[in-house]
Amino acid sequence: MKVLVIEDEQALRESIVSYLKExxxxxxxxxxxxxxxEKIKLYSYDCILLDLTLPGGDGLKILSEVKKMNKTEGVLIISARQALDDKLNGLEMGADDYLVKPFHLSELKARIMAIVRRKxxxxxxxxxxxxxxxxxLAMEVKINENAIVFTKKxxxxxxxxxxxxxxxISKNAIAEHLWGDEIDMLDDFDFIYTHIKNLxxxxxxxxxxxYIKSMYGVGYKLERI
Structure with missing residues:
Protein backbone atom coordinates (compact mmCIF):
# COMPACT_ATOMS: atom_id res chain seq x y z
CA MET A 1 0.00 0.00 0.00
CA LYS A 2 0.98 3.60 -0.51
CA VAL A 3 0.09 5.77 2.48
CA LEU A 4 0.31 9.52 3.07
CA VAL A 5 0.77 10.45 6.74
CA ILE A 6 -0.30 14.06 7.44
CA GLU A 7 0.82 14.54 11.04
CA ASP A 8 2.85 17.34 12.67
CA GLU A 9 3.80 15.45 15.85
CA GLN A 10 7.26 14.14 14.96
CA ALA A 11 7.46 11.19 17.36
CA LEU A 12 4.07 9.82 16.37
CA ARG A 13 4.69 10.43 12.68
CA GLU A 14 8.01 8.62 12.74
CA SER A 15 6.53 5.70 14.70
CA ILE A 16 3.70 5.31 12.19
CA VAL A 17 6.01 5.49 9.19
CA SER A 18 8.52 3.06 10.70
CA TYR A 19 5.80 0.55 11.58
CA LEU A 20 4.08 0.70 8.19
CA LYS A 21 7.37 0.46 6.30
CA GLU A 22 8.35 -2.63 8.29
CA GLU A 38 0.36 19.88 -2.21
CA LYS A 39 1.02 16.14 -1.86
CA ILE A 40 -2.62 15.24 -2.46
CA LYS A 41 -2.77 17.41 -5.58
CA LEU A 42 0.41 15.92 -7.04
CA TYR A 43 0.16 12.24 -6.12
CA SER A 44 -2.27 9.37 -5.53
CA TYR A 45 -2.41 7.13 -2.47
CA ASP A 46 -4.23 4.07 -1.21
CA CYS A 47 -4.94 5.75 2.11
CA ILE A 48 -4.42 9.14 3.77
CA LEU A 49 -3.85 9.37 7.53
CA LEU A 50 -5.08 12.82 8.48
CA ASP A 51 -4.49 14.71 11.72
CA LEU A 52 -7.00 17.49 12.35
CA THR A 53 -4.85 20.00 14.23
CA LEU A 54 -2.12 21.05 11.82
CA PRO A 55 0.17 24.07 11.43
CA GLY A 56 -1.34 26.31 8.76
CA GLY A 57 -4.89 24.99 8.78
CA ASP A 58 -7.49 22.49 9.92
CA GLY A 59 -7.30 18.90 8.70
CA LEU A 60 -11.02 18.99 7.94
CA LYS A 61 -10.28 21.58 5.24
CA ILE A 62 -7.89 19.07 3.68
CA LEU A 63 -10.66 16.46 3.78
CA SER A 64 -12.96 18.93 2.06
CA GLU A 65 -10.36 19.55 -0.67
CA VAL A 66 -9.92 15.79 -1.20
CA LYS A 67 -13.65 15.51 -1.91
CA LYS A 68 -13.67 18.61 -4.16
CA MET A 69 -10.85 17.10 -6.24
CA ASN A 70 -12.85 13.85 -6.57
CA LYS A 71 -9.89 11.90 -5.23
CA THR A 72 -10.62 8.25 -4.47
CA GLU A 73 -8.16 7.78 -1.60
CA GLY A 74 -9.46 6.38 1.65
CA VAL A 75 -9.14 8.87 4.51
CA LEU A 76 -8.53 7.82 8.11
CA ILE A 77 -8.66 10.69 10.60
CA ILE A 78 -6.19 10.33 13.48
CA SER A 79 -6.89 12.93 16.13
CA ALA A 80 -6.78 13.69 19.84
CA ARG A 81 -10.24 15.23 19.48
CA GLN A 82 -12.56 12.64 20.97
CA ALA A 83 -15.84 14.56 21.21
CA LEU A 84 -18.71 12.84 19.43
CA ASP A 85 -19.39 15.99 17.39
CA ASP A 86 -15.83 15.93 15.99
CA LYS A 87 -16.17 12.28 14.99
CA LEU A 88 -19.56 12.77 13.38
CA ASN A 89 -18.39 15.90 11.56
CA GLY A 90 -15.37 14.11 10.10
CA LEU A 91 -17.36 11.07 9.00
CA GLU A 92 -20.18 13.16 7.55
CA MET A 93 -17.64 15.14 5.52
CA GLY A 94 -16.47 11.91 3.90
CA ALA A 95 -13.75 10.37 6.08
CA ASP A 96 -13.77 6.57 5.97
CA ASP A 97 -12.85 6.12 9.62
CA TYR A 98 -11.88 8.06 12.76
CA LEU A 99 -9.25 6.87 15.23
CA VAL A 100 -8.68 8.71 18.53
CA LYS A 101 -5.13 9.20 19.83
CA PRO A 102 -3.41 7.48 21.50
CA PHE A 103 -3.84 4.23 19.61
CA HIS A 104 -1.99 0.97 19.03
CA LEU A 105 -0.14 0.82 15.71
CA SER A 106 -1.54 -2.65 15.08
CA GLU A 107 -5.07 -1.22 15.25
CA LEU A 108 -4.07 1.60 12.92
CA LYS A 109 -2.80 -0.90 10.37
CA ALA A 110 -5.97 -3.01 10.67
CA ARG A 111 -8.15 0.03 10.05
CA ILE A 112 -6.06 1.08 7.04
CA MET A 113 -6.36 -2.41 5.58
CA ALA A 114 -10.13 -2.39 6.16
CA ILE A 115 -10.46 0.91 4.28
CA VAL A 116 -8.34 -0.28 1.35
CA ARG A 117 -10.28 -3.56 1.13
CA ARG A 118 -13.59 -1.70 1.05
CA LYS A 119 -12.36 0.82 -1.51
CA LEU A 137 -3.13 -10.39 4.38
CA ALA A 138 -0.56 -13.12 3.74
CA MET A 139 0.74 -11.30 0.61
CA GLU A 140 0.64 -14.65 -1.16
CA VAL A 141 0.03 -15.10 -4.89
CA LYS A 142 -1.16 -18.34 -6.43
CA ILE A 143 -1.54 -19.33 -10.06
CA ASN A 144 -3.92 -22.25 -10.46
CA GLU A 145 -3.48 -22.92 -6.72
CA ASN A 146 0.34 -23.00 -6.97
CA ALA A 147 2.17 -20.41 -4.87
CA ILE A 148 4.50 -18.08 -6.80
CA VAL A 149 7.31 -16.01 -5.26
CA PHE A 150 7.52 -12.36 -6.31
CA THR A 151 9.73 -9.51 -5.18
CA LYS A 152 8.00 -6.75 -3.18
CA LYS A 153 7.95 -4.43 -6.21
CA ILE A 169 -1.52 3.28 -16.77
CA SER A 170 1.31 5.64 -17.68
CA LYS A 171 4.92 4.88 -16.82
CA ASN A 172 4.96 7.97 -14.63
CA ALA A 173 1.93 6.75 -12.65
CA ILE A 174 3.56 3.34 -12.14
CA ALA A 175 6.84 4.89 -11.00
CA GLU A 176 5.07 7.28 -8.64
CA HIS A 177 2.98 4.47 -7.16
CA LEU A 178 5.99 2.22 -6.53
CA TRP A 179 8.58 4.81 -5.49
CA GLY A 180 6.62 7.84 -4.28
CA ASP A 181 8.78 10.91 -3.59
CA GLU A 182 11.92 9.08 -4.72
CA ILE A 183 10.69 9.30 -8.32
CA ASP A 184 12.28 12.77 -8.50
CA MET A 185 15.73 11.22 -8.12
CA LEU A 186 15.34 8.87 -11.07
CA ASP A 187 16.95 9.65 -14.42
CA ASP A 188 14.61 7.51 -16.52
CA PHE A 189 11.92 4.85 -16.31
CA ASP A 190 13.95 1.94 -17.70
CA PHE A 191 13.57 0.12 -14.38
CA ILE A 192 9.80 -0.05 -14.94
CA TYR A 193 10.30 -2.08 -18.09
CA THR A 194 12.55 -4.49 -16.15
CA HIS A 195 10.02 -4.99 -13.34
CA ILE A 196 7.12 -5.50 -15.75
CA LYS A 197 9.19 -7.89 -17.88
CA ASN A 198 10.05 -9.98 -14.80
CA LEU A 199 6.45 -9.93 -13.56
CA TYR A 211 -2.57 -10.13 -19.45
CA ILE A 212 -0.23 -7.13 -19.29
CA LYS A 213 -0.12 -5.30 -22.60
CA SER A 214 2.25 -2.53 -23.64
CA MET A 215 0.50 0.55 -25.03
CA TYR A 216 3.21 2.04 -27.23
CA GLY A 217 4.19 5.54 -26.20
CA VAL A 218 1.59 5.64 -23.41
CA GLY A 219 2.10 2.95 -20.80
CA TYR A 220 0.64 -0.45 -19.91
CA LYS A 221 -2.75 -2.06 -19.44
CA LEU A 222 -3.92 -5.27 -17.81
CA GLU A 223 -6.90 -6.74 -19.67
CA ARG A 224 -8.85 -9.95 -19.63
CA ILE A 225 -8.26 -12.30 -22.56
Missing part, protein backbone atom coordinates in the same frame (compact mmCIF):
# COMPACT_ATOMS: atom_id res chain seq x y z
CA UNK A 23 5.07 -4.13 7.07
CA UNK A 24 6.17 -3.51 3.47
CA UNK A 25 4.23 -0.33 2.76
CA UNK A 26 5.37 2.81 0.96
CA UNK A 27 4.92 5.92 3.12
CA UNK A 28 5.11 9.65 2.41
CA UNK A 29 4.71 12.40 4.98
CA UNK A 30 3.37 15.94 5.27
CA UNK A 31 3.91 17.97 8.41
CA UNK A 32 1.52 20.88 7.86
CA UNK A 33 -1.66 21.91 6.07
CA UNK A 34 -0.08 23.27 2.89
CA UNK A 35 2.36 20.40 2.43
CA UNK A 36 -0.55 17.99 2.82
CA UNK A 37 -2.62 19.79 0.17
CA UNK A 120 -10.53 -1.49 -3.90
CA UNK A 121 -11.49 -5.10 -3.25
CA UNK A 122 -15.15 -5.09 -2.12
CA UNK A 123 -14.12 -5.67 1.48
CA UNK A 124 -12.42 -9.00 0.82
CA UNK A 125 -8.95 -10.17 1.86
CA UNK A 126 -8.85 -12.39 -1.23
CA UNK A 127 -8.33 -10.91 -4.69
CA UNK A 128 -8.98 -12.99 -7.80
CA UNK A 129 -8.31 -12.35 -11.47
CA UNK A 130 -9.03 -15.41 -13.60
CA UNK A 131 -6.44 -18.03 -12.60
CA UNK A 132 -4.58 -15.56 -10.36
CA UNK A 133 -5.56 -15.47 -6.67
CA UNK A 134 -4.01 -13.22 -4.03
CA UNK A 135 -4.27 -13.36 -0.25
CA UNK A 136 -3.84 -9.70 0.72
CA UNK A 154 6.59 -7.17 -8.48
CA UNK A 155 3.85 -7.95 -5.94
CA UNK A 156 2.92 -4.27 -5.60
CA UNK A 157 2.91 -3.92 -9.37
CA UNK A 158 0.58 -6.90 -9.81
CA UNK A 159 -1.86 -5.53 -7.21
CA UNK A 160 -1.75 -2.13 -8.90
CA UNK A 161 -2.50 -3.60 -12.33
CA UNK A 162 -5.38 -5.75 -11.07
CA UNK A 163 -6.83 -2.82 -9.11
CA UNK A 164 -6.79 -0.79 -12.33
CA UNK A 165 -7.64 -3.54 -14.82
CA UNK A 166 -8.81 -2.26 -18.18
CA UNK A 167 -7.20 1.15 -17.64
CA UNK A 168 -4.12 2.43 -19.42
CA UNK A 200 5.06 -11.06 -16.92
CA UNK A 201 7.70 -13.78 -17.20
CA UNK A 202 6.87 -15.24 -13.78
CA UNK A 203 3.12 -15.13 -14.43
CA UNK A 204 3.38 -16.86 -17.82
CA UNK A 205 5.87 -19.48 -16.63
CA UNK A 206 3.52 -20.31 -13.76
CA UNK A 207 0.65 -20.95 -16.18
CA UNK A 208 -1.12 -17.58 -16.35
CA UNK A 209 -2.00 -15.86 -19.58
CA UNK A 210 -0.08 -12.76 -20.60
Missing amino acids: EGNLCEVATDYWNGI NFSGSNLLSFNEISIDL EYDLLIYFISNQGKV RKKLVEAGAKD
Whole structure:
Protein backbone atom coordinates (compact mmCIF):
# COMPACT_ATOMS: atom_id res chain seq x y z
CA MET A 1 0.00 0.00 0.00
CA LYS A 2 0.98 3.60 -0.51
CA VAL A 3 0.09 5.77 2.48
CA LEU A 4 0.31 9.52 3.07
CA VAL A 5 0.77 10.45 6.74
CA ILE A 6 -0.30 14.06 7.44
CA GLU A 7 0.82 14.54 11.04
CA ASP A 8 2.85 17.34 12.67
CA GLU A 9 3.80 15.45 15.85
CA GLN A 10 7.26 14.14 14.96
CA ALA A 11 7.46 11.19 17.36
CA LEU A 12 4.07 9.82 16.37
CA ARG A 13 4.69 10.43 12.68
CA GLU A 14 8.01 8.62 12.74
CA SER A 15 6.53 5.70 14.70
CA ILE A 16 3.70 5.31 12.19
CA VAL A 17 6.01 5.49 9.19
CA SER A 18 8.52 3.06 10.70
CA TYR A 19 5.80 0.55 11.58
CA LEU A 20 4.08 0.70 8.19
CA LYS A 21 7.37 0.46 6.30
CA GLU A 22 8.35 -2.63 8.29
CA GLU A 23 5.07 -4.13 7.07
CA GLY A 24 6.17 -3.51 3.47
CA ASN A 25 4.23 -0.33 2.76
CA LEU A 26 5.37 2.81 0.96
CA CYS A 27 4.92 5.92 3.12
CA GLU A 28 5.11 9.65 2.41
CA VAL A 29 4.71 12.40 4.98
CA ALA A 30 3.37 15.94 5.27
CA THR A 31 3.91 17.97 8.41
CA ASP A 32 1.52 20.88 7.86
CA TYR A 33 -1.66 21.91 6.07
CA TRP A 34 -0.08 23.27 2.89
CA ASN A 35 2.36 20.40 2.43
CA GLY A 36 -0.55 17.99 2.82
CA ILE A 37 -2.62 19.79 0.17
CA GLU A 38 0.36 19.88 -2.21
CA LYS A 39 1.02 16.14 -1.86
CA ILE A 40 -2.62 15.24 -2.46
CA LYS A 41 -2.77 17.41 -5.58
CA LEU A 42 0.41 15.92 -7.04
CA TYR A 43 0.16 12.24 -6.12
CA SER A 44 -2.27 9.37 -5.53
CA TYR A 45 -2.41 7.13 -2.47
CA ASP A 46 -4.23 4.07 -1.21
CA CYS A 47 -4.94 5.75 2.11
CA ILE A 48 -4.42 9.14 3.77
CA LEU A 49 -3.85 9.37 7.53
CA LEU A 50 -5.08 12.82 8.48
CA ASP A 51 -4.49 14.71 11.72
CA LEU A 52 -7.00 17.49 12.35
CA THR A 53 -4.85 20.00 14.23
CA LEU A 54 -2.12 21.05 11.82
CA PRO A 55 0.17 24.07 11.43
CA GLY A 56 -1.34 26.31 8.76
CA GLY A 57 -4.89 24.99 8.78
CA ASP A 58 -7.49 22.49 9.92
CA GLY A 59 -7.30 18.90 8.70
CA LEU A 60 -11.02 18.99 7.94
CA LYS A 61 -10.28 21.58 5.24
CA ILE A 62 -7.89 19.07 3.68
CA LEU A 63 -10.66 16.46 3.78
CA SER A 64 -12.96 18.93 2.06
CA GLU A 65 -10.36 19.55 -0.67
CA VAL A 66 -9.92 15.79 -1.20
CA LYS A 67 -13.65 15.51 -1.91
CA LYS A 68 -13.67 18.61 -4.16
CA MET A 69 -10.85 17.10 -6.24
CA ASN A 70 -12.85 13.85 -6.57
CA LYS A 71 -9.89 11.90 -5.23
CA THR A 72 -10.62 8.25 -4.47
CA GLU A 73 -8.16 7.78 -1.60
CA GLY A 74 -9.46 6.38 1.65
CA VAL A 75 -9.14 8.87 4.51
CA LEU A 76 -8.53 7.82 8.11
CA ILE A 77 -8.66 10.69 10.60
CA ILE A 78 -6.19 10.33 13.48
CA SER A 79 -6.89 12.93 16.13
CA ALA A 80 -6.78 13.69 19.84
CA ARG A 81 -10.24 15.23 19.48
CA GLN A 82 -12.56 12.64 20.97
CA ALA A 83 -15.84 14.56 21.21
CA LEU A 84 -18.71 12.84 19.43
CA ASP A 85 -19.39 15.99 17.39
CA ASP A 86 -15.83 15.93 15.99
CA LYS A 87 -16.17 12.28 14.99
CA LEU A 88 -19.56 12.77 13.38
CA ASN A 89 -18.39 15.90 11.56
CA GLY A 90 -15.37 14.11 10.10
CA LEU A 91 -17.36 11.07 9.00
CA GLU A 92 -20.18 13.16 7.55
CA MET A 93 -17.64 15.14 5.52
CA GLY A 94 -16.47 11.91 3.90
CA ALA A 95 -13.75 10.37 6.08
CA ASP A 96 -13.77 6.57 5.97
CA ASP A 97 -12.85 6.12 9.62
CA TYR A 98 -11.88 8.06 12.76
CA LEU A 99 -9.25 6.87 15.23
CA VAL A 100 -8.68 8.71 18.53
CA LYS A 101 -5.13 9.20 19.83
CA PRO A 102 -3.41 7.48 21.50
CA PHE A 103 -3.84 4.23 19.61
CA HIS A 104 -1.99 0.97 19.03
CA LEU A 105 -0.14 0.82 15.71
CA SER A 106 -1.54 -2.65 15.08
CA GLU A 107 -5.07 -1.22 15.25
CA LEU A 108 -4.07 1.60 12.92
CA LYS A 109 -2.80 -0.90 10.37
CA ALA A 110 -5.97 -3.01 10.67
CA ARG A 111 -8.15 0.03 10.05
CA ILE A 112 -6.06 1.08 7.04
CA MET A 113 -6.36 -2.41 5.58
CA ALA A 114 -10.13 -2.39 6.16
CA ILE A 115 -10.46 0.91 4.28
CA VAL A 116 -8.34 -0.28 1.35
CA ARG A 117 -10.28 -3.56 1.13
CA ARG A 118 -13.59 -1.70 1.05
CA LYS A 119 -12.36 0.82 -1.51
CA ASN A 120 -10.53 -1.49 -3.90
CA PHE A 121 -11.49 -5.10 -3.25
CA SER A 122 -15.15 -5.09 -2.12
CA GLY A 123 -14.12 -5.67 1.48
CA SER A 124 -12.42 -9.00 0.82
CA ASN A 125 -8.95 -10.17 1.86
CA LEU A 126 -8.85 -12.39 -1.23
CA LEU A 127 -8.33 -10.91 -4.69
CA SER A 128 -8.98 -12.99 -7.80
CA PHE A 129 -8.31 -12.35 -11.47
CA ASN A 130 -9.03 -15.41 -13.60
CA GLU A 131 -6.44 -18.03 -12.60
CA ILE A 132 -4.58 -15.56 -10.36
CA SER A 133 -5.56 -15.47 -6.67
CA ILE A 134 -4.01 -13.22 -4.03
CA ASP A 135 -4.27 -13.36 -0.25
CA LEU A 136 -3.84 -9.70 0.72
CA LEU A 137 -3.13 -10.39 4.38
CA ALA A 138 -0.56 -13.12 3.74
CA MET A 139 0.74 -11.30 0.61
CA GLU A 140 0.64 -14.65 -1.16
CA VAL A 141 0.03 -15.10 -4.89
CA LYS A 142 -1.16 -18.34 -6.43
CA ILE A 143 -1.54 -19.33 -10.06
CA ASN A 144 -3.92 -22.25 -10.46
CA GLU A 145 -3.48 -22.92 -6.72
CA ASN A 146 0.34 -23.00 -6.97
CA ALA A 147 2.17 -20.41 -4.87
CA ILE A 148 4.50 -18.08 -6.80
CA VAL A 149 7.31 -16.01 -5.26
CA PHE A 150 7.52 -12.36 -6.31
CA THR A 151 9.73 -9.51 -5.18
CA LYS A 152 8.00 -6.75 -3.18
CA LYS A 153 7.95 -4.43 -6.21
CA GLU A 154 6.59 -7.17 -8.48
CA TYR A 155 3.85 -7.95 -5.94
CA ASP A 156 2.92 -4.27 -5.60
CA LEU A 157 2.91 -3.92 -9.37
CA LEU A 158 0.58 -6.90 -9.81
CA ILE A 159 -1.86 -5.53 -7.21
CA TYR A 160 -1.75 -2.13 -8.90
CA PHE A 161 -2.50 -3.60 -12.33
CA ILE A 162 -5.38 -5.75 -11.07
CA SER A 163 -6.83 -2.82 -9.11
CA ASN A 164 -6.79 -0.79 -12.33
CA GLN A 165 -7.64 -3.54 -14.82
CA GLY A 166 -8.81 -2.26 -18.18
CA LYS A 167 -7.20 1.15 -17.64
CA VAL A 168 -4.12 2.43 -19.42
CA ILE A 169 -1.52 3.28 -16.77
CA SER A 170 1.31 5.64 -17.68
CA LYS A 171 4.92 4.88 -16.82
CA ASN A 172 4.96 7.97 -14.63
CA ALA A 173 1.93 6.75 -12.65
CA ILE A 174 3.56 3.34 -12.14
CA ALA A 175 6.84 4.89 -11.00
CA GLU A 176 5.07 7.28 -8.64
CA HIS A 177 2.98 4.47 -7.16
CA LEU A 178 5.99 2.22 -6.53
CA TRP A 179 8.58 4.81 -5.49
CA GLY A 180 6.62 7.84 -4.28
CA ASP A 181 8.78 10.91 -3.59
CA GLU A 182 11.92 9.08 -4.72
CA ILE A 183 10.69 9.30 -8.32
CA ASP A 184 12.28 12.77 -8.50
CA MET A 185 15.73 11.22 -8.12
CA LEU A 186 15.34 8.87 -11.07
CA ASP A 187 16.95 9.65 -14.42
CA ASP A 188 14.61 7.51 -16.52
CA PHE A 189 11.92 4.85 -16.31
CA ASP A 190 13.95 1.94 -17.70
CA PHE A 191 13.57 0.12 -14.38
CA ILE A 192 9.80 -0.05 -14.94
CA TYR A 193 10.30 -2.08 -18.09
CA THR A 194 12.55 -4.49 -16.15
CA HIS A 195 10.02 -4.99 -13.34
CA ILE A 196 7.12 -5.50 -15.75
CA LYS A 197 9.19 -7.89 -17.88
CA ASN A 198 10.05 -9.98 -14.80
CA LEU A 199 6.45 -9.93 -13.56
CA ARG A 200 5.06 -11.06 -16.92
CA LYS A 201 7.70 -13.78 -17.20
CA LYS A 202 6.87 -15.24 -13.78
CA LEU A 203 3.12 -15.13 -14.43
CA VAL A 204 3.38 -16.86 -17.82
CA GLU A 205 5.87 -19.48 -16.63
CA ALA A 206 3.52 -20.31 -13.76
CA GLY A 207 0.65 -20.95 -16.18
CA ALA A 208 -1.12 -17.58 -16.35
CA LYS A 209 -2.00 -15.86 -19.58
CA ASP A 210 -0.08 -12.76 -20.60
CA TYR A 211 -2.57 -10.13 -19.45
CA ILE A 212 -0.23 -7.13 -19.29
CA LYS A 213 -0.12 -5.30 -22.60
CA SER A 214 2.25 -2.53 -23.64
CA MET A 215 0.50 0.55 -25.03
CA TYR A 216 3.21 2.04 -27.23
CA GLY A 217 4.19 5.54 -26.20
CA VAL A 218 1.59 5.64 -23.41
CA GLY A 219 2.10 2.95 -20.80
CA TYR A 220 0.64 -0.45 -19.91
CA LYS A 221 -2.75 -2.06 -19.44
CA LEU A 222 -3.92 -5.27 -17.81
CA GLU A 223 -6.90 -6.74 -19.67
CA ARG A 224 -8.85 -9.95 -19.63
CA ILE A 225 -8.26 -12.30 -22.56
